[in-house]
Every structure is written in structure tokens, then in C-alpha cells.
Amino acid sequence: MKKLSLLLVTLLSASVLASSALAAGGHGAAVDEVHMNMSDKASLQNGAKIFVNYCLSCHSAEYSRYNRVAEDLEIPLWQLKENLMFTTEKEGDLMKTTMPADDAKAWFGVTPPDLSLVARVRKPDWIYTYLRAFYLDESSPSGWNNSLFENVAMPHAMYELQGVQRVVGKIDSATQEVDSHGKPIAKEGQIIVGDTIFELQHPGKMSSVEFDKAMSDLTAFLSYMGEPAQLKRHTIGVFTIGFLILLMLLCMVLKAEYWRDVH
Numbered sequence: 157m158k159k160l161s162l163l164l165v166t167l168l169s170a171s172v173l174a175s176s177a178l179a180a181g182g183h184g185a186a187v188d189e190v191h192m193n194m195s196d197k198a199s200l201q202n203g204a205k206i207f208v209n210y211c212l213s214c215h216s217a218e219y220s221r222y223n224r225v226a227e228d229l230e231i232p233l234w235q236l237k238e239n240l241m242f243t244t245e246k247e248g249d250l251m252k253t254t255m256p257a258d259d260a261k262a263w264f265g266v267t268p269p270d271l272s273l274v275a276r277v278r279k280p281d282w283i284y285t286y287l288r289a290f291y292l293d294e295s296s297p298s299g300w301n302n303s304l305f306e307n308v309a310m311p312h313a314m315y316e317l318q319g320v321q322r323v324v325g326k327i328d329s330a331t332q333e334v335d336s337h338g339k340p341i342a343k344e345g346q347i348i349v350g351d352t353i354f355e356l357q358h359p360g361k362m363s364s365v366e367f368d369k370a371m372s373d374l375t376a377f378l379s380y381m382g383e384p385a386q387l388k389r390h391t392i393g394v395f396t397i398g399f400l401i402l403l404m405l406l407c408m409v410l411k412a413e414y415w416r417d418v419h
């Protein structure tokens with residue numbers, strides 16, 4: 157018995173240590189919290205649209221099929237064909253990039269990783285911060301850099317939308333003003349992403365608020381791809397709780413009925 161409890165304690169502390177090590181992933185860098193609503197179909201559809209238009213040219217999502225995505229996200233078939241697919245693709249095809257892996261390696265130095273499971277490996281907050289943290293850097297081979305992922309090989313795929321950012325500096329935690337949630341407040345004309353302060357050198361098609369919303373939609377879509385069942389799990393959960401409540405009420409009525417004879 158003693159040995160068993162010792163084993164249990166060891167296992168427990170090992171798992172606590174492992175989970176805290178995982179939580180500290182992303183090099184312990186400051187990330188912004190993403191607000192996603194996985195039951196908001198419009199948000200997920202928008203994420204899918206951005207993914208297909210801005211990411212699929214380099215990255216695949218080889219565990220996802222177009223028709224499964226359309227079904228889960230309630231995208232009508234005509235819209236799927238018109239907005240999300242190239243004319244040569246079929247509904248049941250996997251979401252594969254058309255860029256040959258060897259060419260990609262030659263161009264970027266690394267093959268862009270498959271993004272099917274990226275939200276499980278990197279966590280949504282990390283992705284949301286990463287996508288907003290690209291800045292102009294003439295010294296890098298692609299002309300871009302990223303304050304969360306230094307010397308990243310990925311160019312800024314969405315500069316047309318976000319605009320072109322330039323680094324002003326890092327946040328000084330001693331003097332930085334924060335709001336009631338502890339979130340740093342950006343000065344007029346500045347944008348704070350993670351622990352870095354940026355300024356827009358060229359504006360994009362979207363305002364910074366619009367771009368943040370688009371990136372939370374995209375992060376929600378990547379998170380859905382990592383675990384498609386999560387959309388249904390919530391509904392199943394609600395039904396299960398509802399059923400249990402109903403069962404409890406029935407049991408209470410039954411108990412009252414039985415005890416009436418005893419008293």
C-alpha cells in the first residue's frame with residue numbers, strides 16, 4: 157500500500173512538472189490572450205477563408221478535407237467551391253499546398269510545416285501573438301522578422317491587411333501603463349504585441365482592431381483543425397447535462413412517491 161501511494165505521488169508530481177513545462181512553451185515569451193468563440197460559425201468561416209487565401213500557398217493542412225471543413229463550419233457547397241477551392245480541386249480533397257516541398261526548402265531554407273496540428277503544439281495564444289508580430293527587417297533574408305519568433309523564415313503573409321510594422325522597442329515593465337486587467341496600454345499611434353511596441357510604417361487595409369479580430373478568427377480556425385471534435389463536444393456536453401438534470405428530477409419524484417407509502 158505504501159509503495160503504491162509512493163508511486164502515485166511520484167506520477168502526480170511528474171505530470172504536474174510536465175504540464176508546467178509545456179505551459180511555459182514558446183520560450184516563455186510574453187503572449188497576448190486570444191478571445192475565440194468556437195461556436196461562432198461566422199468567425200470560423202472567416203478564419204477558413206483567410207487560411208485558404210493567405211496560408212495554403214505555402215502550408216498544407218493534410219489532415220483536413222474541404223468537405224469535412226464545409227460540413228463542420230456550415231459552409232454551403234457553392235460557397236466552398238467559389239471561395240475556398242481552386243478549380244482543379246475536388247470536394248473530398250485534402251487541404252494540400254501546391255508548393256513543392258523541395259522548392260519551398262530552397263526558397264525559405266525550411267519547409268513550411270503542416271498546420272493541421274499547430275494549434276495543439278503551439279497553443280492558440282502563441283499563434284494569435286505570432287501572426288500579429290511580424291515587422292520589417294532589412295537584415296533578414298525575407299525582409300521580415302517576428303518579435304515572438306526571432307529570425308523566422310516565414311515572410312509576413314498578410315502585410316496588405318495589417319500594414320507594415322516597425323519596432324519601437326520592448327515594454328519596460330517598470331514604467332508601462334496597464335489597464336485593470338494588467339494589459340499594457342499602447343500610446344497613440346503605437347501597437348503592442350506581446351512584449352514589443354510597434355509603429356505602423358504603412359497602414360494596411362484593416363485597422364489594428366479589425367486585424368486583431370481577423371487573427372482571432374484565423375486562430376480559432378487553426379484550433380478547430382487541430383481538434384475538429386471540439387465543435388460537437390460542447391453540444392454533446394450540454395445535452396448530457398440536460399439529460400442528467402432530467403434524470404435527477406425523475407428520481408426525486410420517484411423517491412417522493414416511494415416514501416409516501418413508508419411514512
Ligand code: HEC
Nearest residue numbers: 210211213214264266267268269274278308309310311313
Ligand atoms: C510564403 C510562404 C508562407 C506563407 C504564405 C505562410 N507561411 Fe507560415 N511559415 C512559412 C515558413 C517557411 C515557416 C517556417 C518558419 C521557421 O521555422 O523559421 C512558417 C511557419 C509558420 C508557423 C510556425 C510553425 C511552428 O510551429 O514553428 C505558423 C504558426 C505559421 N507559419 C502560420 C501561418 C499562417 C496562419 C499563414 C497564413 C496567414 C502562413 N503561415 C502563411 C511560410 C509561409
